[in-house]
Amino acid sequence: MTFGYAPASATSLTMAAGVASRHGRLLEPAEWTAAGVPLLSNPREVVSGLHSRHTPVPSTAVIAVLGPEERLVASASFVHRSASADGWDYRNALLAGLRRVIPHDLRRRTPVRTAVLLYCREGDERWTEEDGAWMWGLRDACTLHGLRCGAYITLTRGGWQVLGEGRGGRHPSSESRPEHLGDTVAEFPPVSLRTGGGATEVMRRRTAAR
Numbered sequence: 001m002t003f004g005y006a007p008a009s010a011t012s013l014t015m016a017a018g019v020a021s022r023h024g025r026l027l028e029p030a031e032w033t034a035a036g037v038p039l040l041s042n043p044r045e046v047v048s049g050l051h052s053r054h055t056p057v058p059s060t061a062v063i064a065v066l067g068p069e070e071r072l073v074a075s076a077s078f079v080h081r082s083a084s085a086d087g088w089d090y091r092n093a094l095l096a097g098l099r100r101v102i103p104h105d106l107r108r109r110t111p112v113r114t115a116v117l118l119y120c121r122e123g124d125e126r127w128t129e130e131d132g133a134w135m136w137g138l139r140d141a142c143t144l145h146g147l148r149c150g151a152y153i154t155l156t157r158g159g160w161q162v163l164g165e166g167r168g169g170r171h172p173s174s175e176s177r178p179e180h181l182g183d184t185v186a187e188f189p190p191v192s193l194r195t196g197g198g199a200t201e202v203m204r205r206r207t208a209a210r
Contacts, residue, residue, distance in 0.1 A: 025087030026132030027139070032152070033164045035139065038114060040151050041070060043167055047118065047153060047160045050075060051172040052179045056120035056155060061090075061134070063097045065147065066114045073113060074101040085129050087136030094141040105146030115142050116150035118160075120174050125154060125161040135163075 027035075040046055046066070054062045054077035064075035076097035082089050098104075098115065105111060117138045121130065135152050142149040154161050157175055161168035172178075 025091075025136045026085065026129060027087075027135040028132060029127050029164060032132075032135050035149070037149060037151060037164065039165060040116070040162065043151065043153070043160075043162050043165075044169055046070060046072075046116065046151075047155070047169075048172055048179065050118050051155070051176065053077075055178045056118065056174070058120055058122050058174060060120045061093070061097075062118040062120075063094050063138075063141075064116050064118070065098070065102050066116060066150065067112075076101045085133040087133040087140065090134050090137030091140040091144075092137075094137050095144055098141060098145045098147075104144075108146060111142075111146060111148035114148040114150040115145070116153065118153045118155055120155040123156060124158055125156060125168060127163060131163060 046064070049072060050056075050062050050064055053075060054060070056062055056077060057079075059079050059081055060077055061080055062075060062077040065073045067073045078093065078097055080090070080093050094117070105113060115138065117134060119131070119134055131152070131154065138152055139149045141147075151162050151165070154163060155172070155174050157173055159168055159170040159173045
C-alpha cells in the first residue's frame with residue numbers, strides 16, 4: 001500500500017487556504033513532517049493492539065499513551081462528530097480523553113511518554129483537511145498534558161497508514177474483526193464525554209495491565 005496526498009491544483013490549494021483562514025488550526029502534511037514526530041519501531045503491532053482493544057468504527061478516535069519500548073500505558077476511544085474540521089475542537093476531545101485515563105506529566109522537564117492517535121474514518125489513505133485538524137489537536141493536547149507528540153494513524157477500509165511516514169498495511173482495516181487479546185486488558189465502565197461543538201458520545205477506557 002502506498003501513501004500519498006490528493007493531487008494539488010489551483011482550486012484545491014485555494015480551498016485549503018480558505019479552510020486554514022476560517023479555522024487556523026490544522027497542520028499541512030509538510031508541517032507535520034517537519035515537526036520531527038518520532039517513528040514507531042513496530043507500527044503494525046501498535047495498530048493491531050489498539051484495534052483489538054477498541055474495535056473502532058468510522059468517526060472513532062483512539063488516543064494511546066506509550067511508555068518505554070512502546071509499551072501501552074493507557075488508551076481511550078470515543079466517537080467524535082463535529083460540524084467542522086477544527087483542530088481546537090479535536091484538541092479538547094483528545095485532552096478530555098487523556099485526563100480520564102492518565103495523570104499529566106507537566107512537572108517533568110522533558111516528556112518521557114508518547115501519545116499516538118489512531119483515527120478510523122471513511123475514504124482512502126490520502127491526507128484530508130480533517131486529518132490536518134486531528135494532527136493539530138494531537139500536537140496541542142500532548143503539549144498541554146506533558147507528553148511527546150507521536151504518530152497519527154488513519155484506519156480505513158483499505159487498511160492503516162502512518163501519515164507522514166509512508167508506512168501502512170491492509171490489515172487491520174475499518175472492516176476487520178478484532179483479534180482476541182486474552183486476559184491482559186483491564187476493562188473500565190463507560191463514561192460520558194462532552195466536547196464543545198461536537199456530539200456527546202460514550203467513551204470507552206482501557207489500559208494495559210501493569
